[in-house]
Amino acid sequence: MGPIRPAPRDGAERRTLVVGRGISVQGTVQDAERLVVEGTVEASMIHATELAIAHGGMFKGEIEVEDAEIAGTMNGTLTARGNLVLRASGKLLGTARYRRLQVEEGGKISGQLEMLNEDTRPPELPLAAETD
Numbered sequence: 001m002g003p004i005r006p007a008p009r010d011g012a013e014r015r016t017l018v019v020g021r022g023i024s025v026q027g028t029v030q031d032a033e034r035l036v037v038e039g040t041v042e043a044s045m046i047h048a049t050e051l052a053i054a055h056g057g058m059f060k061g062e063i064e065v066e067d068a069e070i071a072g073t074m075n076g077t078l079t080a081r082g083n084l085v086l087r088a089s090g091k092l093l094g095t096a097r098y099r100r101l102q103v104e105e106g107g108k109i110s111g112q113l114e115m116l117n118e119d120t121r122p123p124e125l126p127l128a129a130e131t132d
Contacts (some may be wrong), residue, residue: 014049021056035063037072051078054091068098070107081116 019025023039033049035041037057046063053059057072064079071087077095078084084098088106097114113129 019057051080053090055087070117079116 014030014033016036017029018036019039019041021038024042025046026042029035029043029048030044032089034052035048035050036052036054037048037059038054040058041060043059043061043063045061047065049066049077050072050107050120051059051063051065051068051070053068053070053072053074058075059073060075061112062077064081065075066080066082067085068077068078068080068083069085070090070092072089073091073093074096075091075118077094078092078097080096080098083102084096086092086103086107086109088104090104091108092111093112095114096109096111097116099116101113101115112118
């Protein structure tokens with residue numbers, strides 16, 4: 001099964017970064033809405049809308065997204081404010097925070113899981129000050 005393919009938003013394609021098989025990338029990624037990992041990515045912190053790790057792909061580091069689908073290996077810290085889907089071939093190592101979790105039979109998890117609730121806000125979004 002290949003990576004997820006969302007419908008175009010507002011008639012335009014999302015800004016997508018595809019790291020192909022056999023390619024290794026280290027560093028930071030900016031302004032990508034959708035990150036597709038078929039090779040290897042090592043990054044300290046990425047903010048994107050969507051993460052798709054294909055079978056055989058590996059992401060090492062920290063990433064915060066709306067939705068994630070893992071058919072390869074995620075090793076690090078993943079925050080999915082929406083859906084986190086772990087496919088049968090997927091491996092999740094480290095820490096994962098999610099609103100909704102789906103794990104196919106065969107998917108492997110080793111680490112810490114934390115379910116986000118409606119009251120949970122990302123660290124970079126402080127509560128608004130209340131006025132009288």
